[in-house]
Every structure is written in structure tokens, then in C-alpha cells.
Amino acid sequence: MRLVFAGSPSAAVPSLRLLRRSQHEVVSVITRADSPQGRRGVLTATPVAAEATNAGIPVIKANRLAGEATELVQGLDADLGVIVAYGALVRQPLLSAPRLGWINLHFSLLPRWRGAAPVQRAIMAGDDVTGATVFQLVPELDAGDIYGRMTETIGAHQTTGHLLNSLAGSGAELLLRVVDALADGSARAEPQVGEMTLAPKLTIADGDIDWREPATAVHAMIRGVTPEPGAFTSIDGARLKILETAVARDRAQLQPGEVQFVDREVLIGTSTEPLSVITVHPAGRKAMDAASWWRGRPGADLTTLATMTPERTK
Known part of the structure; x- marks a missing residue:
């Protein structure tokens, strides 16, 4: 399939890397604009932008998926959009631009910890287990039907950095399995079941x-x-x-x-x-x-x- 990938931080890089090495074609990457980093405030590309540039994949830099970014994606004739920690919501008309819409790799066991900081909130709440979920993107926050999930035990001394690094790798493998299943028509999605909790961004x-x-x-x-x-x-x-x-x-x-x-x-x-x-x-x-x-x-x-x-x- 022809894929559009949206992501920004280092946690999204394993997914992009695995997809671009698969049988599918990543035709474009959307990521957030360069931002000041370090004490000197040097403008720096996101880790996803750096990975895509090194791989020769066209990059769209936008902090909001609207206007010109939407028009560019609409012209790509993509089969599927894939989003991993991009950092902004996908709304119509972009949501329905790819033939199969968008799927999202989210680092929690949905519907637990919907939102921007699921790994952080899971650890802070004292959860023993977390994981990753691939679901169909819908207008409501992290509320779409689930294509697949995996679980992982939270270690007693694991930090968010350690756990997110682990989930980024195992979640990328889950994501590719779902993309393959969507390509061959075997994918089946089920509604989210369980108590919903929110994971707002940390300050x-x-x-x-x-x-x-x-x-x-x-x-x-x-x-x-x-x-x-x-x-x-x-x-x-x-x-x-x-x-x-x-x-x-x-x-x-x-x-x-x-x-x-x-x-x-x-x-x-x-x-x-x-x-x-x-x-x-x-x-x-x-x-x-x-x-x-x-x-x-x-x-x-x-x-x-x-x-x-x-x-x-x-």
C-alpha cells in the first residue's frame, strides 16, 4: 500500500523505519516544524524528519494538519495514513483523505489513558501493566475501534524514558502487522471496552x-x-x-x-x-x-x- 506517515518524536522512529523497509511504500512523512533546542535555541528538525530525510522520503512540516498540509496529502493518492505521536489532531477533510483513513499507534491499553501522555500517566498512577494499541482514527480523542494490541509489564524502577523506548520497538512490530492485515483484507476491528481514563499532557x-x-x-x-x-x-x-x-x-x-x-x-x-x-x-x-x-x-x-x-x- 501507499502510506502517509505522521509522527514527530524519537518514539515514532522505529515505526517509520519498519514501515519503510516493508513491502509498503511510505510516500510522504508529516512532522512538526523545526523547533529551538538547547540553551542556544538552535532550530532542529524532529527525529522523524531526520529519519525521513536520510531515507529520501518527502517531508511535510506542519504544526497543524490543515490548509496546505491537507492539500498536499490529498494529492498523494495514499491508501492509508499512519500516525504515531505526531502531536496534533487529524480532522476532516484530512481524516478521510487516504482510501482506508488513518490508523494510530497509541502507547496504552485503550480506553485507559487516552491523550497525550499515556506512558507518563500509567507510571504515575502505579499501573503494573501497560502496552500499545493500534486503532482506527476517528474525530473523538483516541476513541476508534481497535485492530490490535500488545501488553508489557511496567518495571518497578522503569522511567517513562525507558518504558517508552521499549514500547516504541514492540509497538512498531504490532503496527506493521496491522498494516499488513489491512493490505490483505484480513484486519478486523473491535470497539473499545472498559473504563476510560484521560492522560493530559504534562506541565x-x-x-x-x-x-x-x-x-x-x-x-x-x-x-x-x-x-x-x-x-x-x-x-x-x-x-x-x-x-x-x-x-x-x-x-x-x-x-x-x-x-x-x-x-x-x-x-x-x-x-x-x-x-x-x-x-x-x-x-x-x-x-x-x-x-x-x-x-x-x-x-x-x-x-x-x-x-x-x-x-x-x-
Whole structure:
């Protein structure tokens, strides 16, 4: 079949790579426009744009699938549109432009976690299992009938970055199986069944740690916002990013936000067990192990208090 592929981040690259190496033809790629990256704000193409350019596939750069982008797709005589984490909604008339419409690879077990941040929300909610779903795109958000799905266990220490990387690979294989089935006429779609939950896009505020929550909830929240937007707290009047933690079940309970350095281990209290802080990223410095950061603080006491930003205090 002639395919149009829409996607932007690195999580969409395995799907594009697998499709362009298949029996099908990716006739064009749609991705978001170049955006400023890094401290210098250098305009940089999306990972999908870079992959498509290297493969010699024509690229349409658009932050909204309307106007000129729609007209370009309508002129491609495509059999199927495939979307993986593009970053915007597909609406009519583009929705019906390909002969078979559009299918979407979504990184959750729909109808659980419809929306922009399904992997992040699954981890933050403490889910044990997630997966990927390929469904028919419809005007309603992530509500179309399902062609296929796969499941994956969420590891106790997996971050969003780790889990999304894994799902991107296994999800790409699922996607190709569905595309093949649509091509030979064997694909069958079934309505979504189960409780619907929403996964709105994360903001910086979602990374502000509330140490008054239980240890397991704080640990899950930190994993869910890593690497973006990142978990942080305020200590010694400065912001500190927390990159990696573990629940310290064998340690005595501390007051929420209380910090102790015990046996070369940085512990921060929650409403239950303390968290062992493994890796941090101090402002203006590189990421480092928490013990080295603590020992390097000038005039540091053995115990201090990790304060919370005003907007998160109760």
C-alpha cells in the first residue's frame, strides 16, 4: 500500500523505519516544524524528519494538519495514513483523505489513558501493566475501534524514558502487522471496552515533588516525569532535580521532606517510608550520584529540610 506517515518524536522512529523497509511504500512523512533546542535555541528538525530525510522520503512540516498540509496529502493518492505521536489532531477533510483513513499507534491499553501522555500517566498512577494499541482514527480523542494490541509489564524502577523506548520497538512490530492485515483484507476491528481514563499532557508543575505523599506514590511520580518535564524539589533555596530514587523500606521513617545522610545514602522522608535518592541534577551542574552531591554541599549539616514550592503547599 501507499502510506502517509505522521509522527514527530524519537518514539515514532522505529515505526517509520519498519514501515519503510516493508513491502509498503511510505510516500510522504508529516512532522512538526523545526523547533529551538538547547540553551542556544538552535532550530532542529524532529527525529522523524531526520529519519525521513536520510531515507529520501518527502517531508511535510506542519504544526497543524490543515490548509496546505491537507492539500498536499490529498494529492498523494495514499491508501492509508499512519500516525504515531505526531502531536496534533487529524480532522476532516484530512481524516478521510487516504482510501482506508488513518490508523494510530497509541502507547496504552485503550480506553485507559487516552491523550497525550499515556506512558507518563500509567507510571504515575502505579499501573503494573501497560502496552500499545493500534486503532482506527476517528474525530473523538483516541476513541476508534481497535485492530490490535500488545501488553508489557511496567518495571518497578522503569522511567517513562525507558518504558517508552521499549514500547516504541514492540509497538512498531504490532503496527506493521496491522498494516499488513489491512493490505490483505484480513484486519478486523473491535470497539473499545472498559473504563476510560484521560492522560493530559504534562506541565512543569507535574514535576514538583510533594514529599507529604506516600513513598510509593512519590517514587512513581518521579519515574513518570523522567526525563521530561523532570522531577524537582527545593533545598537550600535552590531547585534540585531528582533523577533516580528507590523506596527505602528498611530505614526508619523520617518527617516528610526531612533529609538525612546515613551510611553514604541520602534519604528524604515521605508520609510513609523514606526514599533513597540515587541520582540528582543540581542547578548549573551535571547529573551526579546523590552521595557526592550531598558531601559537596558547602557547610552542609547532616540533616536539613527539603522545602516545597509555594504553589504546592497545602
